[in-house]
Amino acid sequence: MTSASAEHRPDPADSPVARWLPQVSGHQEALDGIRAIAALMVLVFHVAVETGVALAPGVPGALLSRGEMGVPLFFALSGLLLYRPWARAALDGADGPDVRSYLWRRGLRVLPAYWVVAVVALLLWSRNHLGSVRTWFEVLTLTFTYDFDPWWVGTGPYGLGQMWSLCVEASFYLLLPLLALLLTRYAGRGGDVGARARRLLTGLGALTAVGALALVVQFYPDPRPYLHAWLPRTLGMFAAGMALAVVSEWAWREAGPDGPVRRCCRTVAQAPGLCWGIALVVYLIASTPATGPRFVGVDGFWIALIDMVVSVLFALFVIAPVALLPRGAGTRTTAFLRHRLMRFLGKVSYGIFLWQFVVLYLWRDFTGQEIFTGSFWLDLVPVTAGTVLLAYATHRWVEEPTRRWYDAVRPKERKPGRAGIA
DSSP states (O other): OOOTTTSOOOOOTTSGGGGGSBOOSSOOHHHHHHHHHHHHHHHHHHHHHHTTGGGSSSHHHHHHTTGGGHHHHHHHHHHHHHHHHHHHHHHHTOOOOOHHHHHHHHHHHHHHHHHHHHHHHHHHHOGGGTTOHHHHHHHHTTOGGGOSSOSSOSSSSTTOGGGHHHHHHHHHHHHHHHHHHHHHHHHTTSSSHHHHHHHHHHHHHHHHHHHHHHHHHHHSSSOOGGGGGSSGGGHHHHHHHHHHHHHHHHHHHOSSTTOHHHHHHHHHHTOHHHHHHHHHHHHHHHTSGGGOSSSSOOOSHHHHHHHHHHHHHHHHHHHHHHHTOBTTOOOHHHHGGGSHHHHHHHHTHHHHHHHHHHHHHHHHHHHTOOTTOSOHHHHHHHHHHHHHHHHHHHIIIIIHHHHTTGGGSOOOOOOOOOTTOO
């Protein structure tokens, strides 16, 4: 095994080489732009479905029907940002993040704002179930997707239908420390940093394969539609972001000023137009019947597999040129992601995701529209405005105050060591 002193350590942040390496610490404004796009894609998709436009024959309906591809973007972003500290520790042979502190921060980040929206939705549309302890428990703990005999219809209680993906996120948050441990143990059998990085990527490939195998359980011997809203089938989408975290950290540790990993990162970061062009082609493929019927889930194993593959590829090619972007660098193509408006929308994107169904249903109740009818644009403008307004309010008066409690649980001081290397 290569000793610690013989390994190539990360380049100093002020070295000449570092200016070409991916940003792996601090706030990345361009990723806020990606997060904003994902939230708006999901909102547009839901308005298009509710008005019936996404279900209508023709190209516009087909394109709008795949606005749900914003969800894989959220999953991949979570994989990238949350796994990065564990990837760094695995490559350096150091201890990973404190799990207790990590879970505390995740809970504070996700639950308080969600609870506000969940209570509002239940009070508005599910009053007959307010006396049920089980209802409150399942909704407030994001476990309602595991109810085999739900009292609600669709993907969740009325006004909370989009929260199935938040349930998936919560499952990933809880599972990530275990996944990171297994990946680190496997990577620890490697020799130098490069060998460990390759093992991490191999492990993430295996994780993606597990997601594909989960589709077998979903459809055989009998279809189990509820599994579509569970974590296993989405593992490849999270793994795409996790792989980008490994590659970006590996680039900092690669020996030599112009190694293949560093060249790859630099090439991808400088070619966002090409990457997004590929993502557009993938999106167009996803808009065809190859990925199944619109809005009603998937219709068989092979269609589900194709849908999973295009979701992974779309998320990978959209996020890769931004995830591998050096600090302060960029092109004209990525500049708009750092625009003030995009940064603002990215900042309140979680609230946009949370509030959109509540605002959409209140607006349609107010205007007296029936489901699958109405004007797409006349609904989209007020619903977007109302959603963004509530998202800002939630961010200011719920999300930001809870951040002050982040340090209430602090990790204990650890002795230096190489616990990550077996």
